[in-house]
Amino acid sequence: MLFNVYVMxxxxxxxxxxxxxxxxxxxxxxxxxxxxLSAFMQAITVEEDTLLNRxxxxxxxNR
Numbered sequence: 001m002l003f004n005v006y007v008m009x010x011x012x013x014x015x016x017x018x019x020x021x022x023x024x025x026x027x028x029x030x031x032x033x034x035x036x037l038s039a040f041m042q043a044i045t046v047e048e049d050t051l052l053n054r055x056x057x058x059x060x061x062n063r
Contacts, residue, residue, distance in 0.1 A: 002014050013024045 001016065002012060013021060015021050015024060
């Protein structure tokens, strides 16, 4: 049976039962959450690094 699964967008999955579709939706949600969280954390890290580098640069100018 074909189910439409909506998780931050949509995918179509072919599974045997509605319970399988729910499990697939949960798995897809967790996968996309990990991907987005990882990208978000990388962005934060880059911003923090940039700010630290900027601070170090200003400290060198002020010496």
